[in-house]
Amino acid sequence: MAKTRSRPFNTAEVIGIDGLFKNLHHNTGAAIDFRVFKNLHDGLMAKKKWYEAFGPNCEVVVGPWHDDDAGVLKITHANGAVTYDVIKMESHCSPSSVTPFDSAATGVGGACRDVIAMGGVPLYITDFLGVMPLDREIIVGPCALNPKAVDADRNKVCVCGKCRVMTSAARTNEMVRGMEAMCKAWDLSVAAGGFSASFKDGLVPAVVVTVRGELISAKPLMKAVQKPGNKIIVIGATGMDGNDTVHRTQGIAMIPAKALFEEEIISAKGAVAAVRSGFVVSMADFGAAGVAAAISEGVRKGGLGAEIDLGLLPMMSGADEITSLGKLYNETQARYRIEVEPQNVEEVLARIADTGAIANVVGEITDGRETVYRDCGEEIAVLPNEPTDEDMREVAEAVAAMT
Numbered sequence: 111m112a113k114t115r116s117r118p119f120n121t122a123e124v125i126g127i128d129g130l131f132k133n134l135h136h137n138t139g140a141a142i143d144f145r146v147f148k149n150l151h152d153g154l155m156a157k158k159k160w161y162e163a164f165g166p167n168c169e170v171v172v173g174p175w176h177d178d179d180a181g182v183l184k185i186t187h188a189n190g191a192v193t194y195d196v197i198k199m200e201s202h203c204s205p206s207s208v209t210p211f212d213s214a215a216t217g218v219g220g221a222c223r224d225v226i227a228m229g230g231v232p233l234y235i236t237d238f239l240g241v242m243p244l245d246r247e248i249i250v251g252p253c254a255l256n257p258k259a260v261d262a263d264r265n266k267v268c269v270c271g272k273c274r275v276m277t278s279a280a281r282t283n284e285m286v287r288g289m290e291a292m293c294k295a296w297d298l299s300v301a302a303g304g305f306s307a308s309f310k311d312g313l314v315p316a317v318v319v320t321v322r323g324e325l326i327s328a329k330p331l332m333k334a335v336q337k338p339g340n341k342i343i344v345i346g347a348t349g350m351d352g353n354d355t356v357h358r359t360q361g362i363a364m365i366p367a368k369a370l371f372e373e374e375i376i377s378a379k380g381a382v383a384a385v386r387s388g389f390v391v392s393m394a395d396f397g398a399a400g401v402a403a404a405i406s407e408g409v410r411k412g413g414l415g416a417e418i419d420l421g422l423l424p425m426m427s428g429a430d431e432i433t434s435l436g437k438l439y440n441e442t443q444a445r446y447r448i449e450v451e452p453q454n455v456e457e458v459l460a461r462i463a464d465t466g467a468i469a470n471v472v473g474e475i476t477d478g479r480e481t482v483y484r485d486c487g488e489e490i491a492v493l494p495n496e497p498t499d500e501d502m503r504e505v506a507e508a509v510a511a512m513t
Contacts, residue, residue: 119501122435122483122491124508126402129355129439131497132505135398136407144175172228172330177411179224179394180323182330194325196230199318205354205366206317207254210281214317215288215369216443221321222296222374223395226381227446229327232296237289237303240316244279244307252363254313266313270363278307285317288369295371296378327385331393334411338477340391341455342405342416345384345446345462345469346377349426352441355399361513373444380467381446387461389454396445402438402493404447405473406481410495415478421486424468434485449475 119127130136138144151170158167171194172182180198187193202217222232242248249266251273253259259269268275293300298321309315335342352367384390392412396404401420409416420437432440450458455471462469483491494501 119504119508120491122438123493124505124512125356125359125435125439126399126406126491126493127497127501127505128359128509129399130403130406130493131502133355133358136403139177142174144177147173148175172332176332178333179227180230182228182230182325194230194330196225196228196323196325196330197320198224198323199320200224202317202319203314204255205364206285207250207314208252208364209366210250210284211288211291212369213288213366214285215292215371216367217317217319218289218292218296218298218321219369219374219443220395220397221319222298222323222378223397223444223446225321225323226378226385227331227393227395228325229329229331229385229390229393230323230325231382232298232321232323234299234301234322235293236301236320236322238305238316238318239282239285239303240306240309241282242278242307242309242313242315244277244282246278247275248278248281248313250274250276250281255364281315282307285315289319291371292369292374295375326382327390328388331385331390332411333394333408334392335408335414335416335449335475336391336412337451338414338475340449340451340475341471342418342473342475343384343448343450343455343458343469344401344423344472345380345448345467346373346396346444347424347426347429347442347468348401348432348437348440348445349429349442350432350436350440352400352443353439354441355402355439356435359509359512367441367443370442370444376465376467377444377446379465380462380469381448383461383465383467384448384458387454387458389450389458390448391451392449394447396441396443396447398441400439400441402483402491404445406493406495408447408449409475409481412475413479413495415476415495416473416481417476418473418481418483419486420472420483420490422470422472424470434488434490437485438483438490
């Protein structure tokens with residue numbers, strides 16, 4: 111059971127609870143009634159009109175209503191063969207207004223990781239870009255997302271000294287080159303897509319990527335943790351970059367995650383090796399909110415708890431100055447969280463190591479209802495699975511005071 115709290119939430123807890131329970135990135139169900147899609151699918155499967163008319167039959171095994179890393183489709187072909195597709199759509203709109211090349215690239219990388227996190231391997235991508243008219247001059251950098259960075263006529267200006275002025279066409283080509291570079295790293299083709307240059311207002315472009323993959327695990331690997339006593343392993347190293355969750359809560363300048371090309375592939379090979387072992391019982395990739403989301407969301411979905419030591423995270427070279435808050439929330443790319451039964455940990459770690467990827471056990475599942483994060487023994491944050499209304503009011507007041 112969760113402990114009775116005897117103190118106000120600290121900064122790390124305020125950021126985590128606000129990000130994981132209020133931010134729509136982690137709570138899309140508050141904006142979209144996914145039962146509509148569930149009812150649609152159930153109705154179609156009951157009728158099976160398409161199958162009867164044409165032969166193939168597609169069943170959604172993991173759909174939007176599951177709120178997991180990607181969708182999984184079971185396809186029964188006309189000849190009776192059965193295959194499983196993994197599908198993920200990812201947007202990296204706001205970050206692309208700050209760092210177009212890196213953020214468009216990380217959109218591709220993030221979608222590929224989501225496919226692997228379901229137990230699949232990526233095959234190809236499709237994309238959509240929506241931008242301002244190509245001859246428009248725009249601010250590219252931190253001030254693009256700063257509502258105070260305007261002149262007397264409400265025109266966007268740079269107040270930080272770190273922005274660039276460029277045309278919409280130049281920014282578009284930077285985004286395209288970023289996507290190309292990440293696709294080259296993953297050996298993926300761009301099979302199709304769409305483009306619009308009719309976005310009249312706003313500096314934030316639409317940068318959307320869909321990745322199709324094929325399932326290689328015996329069944330989809332879900333986020334939800336499975337059993338107390340199981341170990342949590344993190345694949346991939348944590349660095350200093352990617353502060354989106356902290357940016358949203360504290361109102362500081364956004365520092366988007368850097369695109370990691372070689373690291374993405376090394377970590378992906380390690381993750382695939384772990385999946386092929388057959389010993390992974392739950393899995394998630396790291397994205398928005400970093401460690402906190404990858405672990406706490408799985409714990410919440412599993413109705414269990416976890417004890418995590420951030421001091422055990424694999425760390426990037428040069429990240430010696432990273433704070434405990436950074437370890438918890440930085441959104442460094444090329445990372446995965448897997449759950450493994452204790453007796454299988456050494457085998458899984460050995461298979462990961464054989465690929466050249468870095469991984470470490472960072473904690474274990476408990477029978478609690480919260481995730482306790484420590485850093486080398488010092489308690490950093492306790493994130494509940496189900497904060498109360500009173501908890502959320504306290505967090506809202508603290509966020510208002512921060513910003």
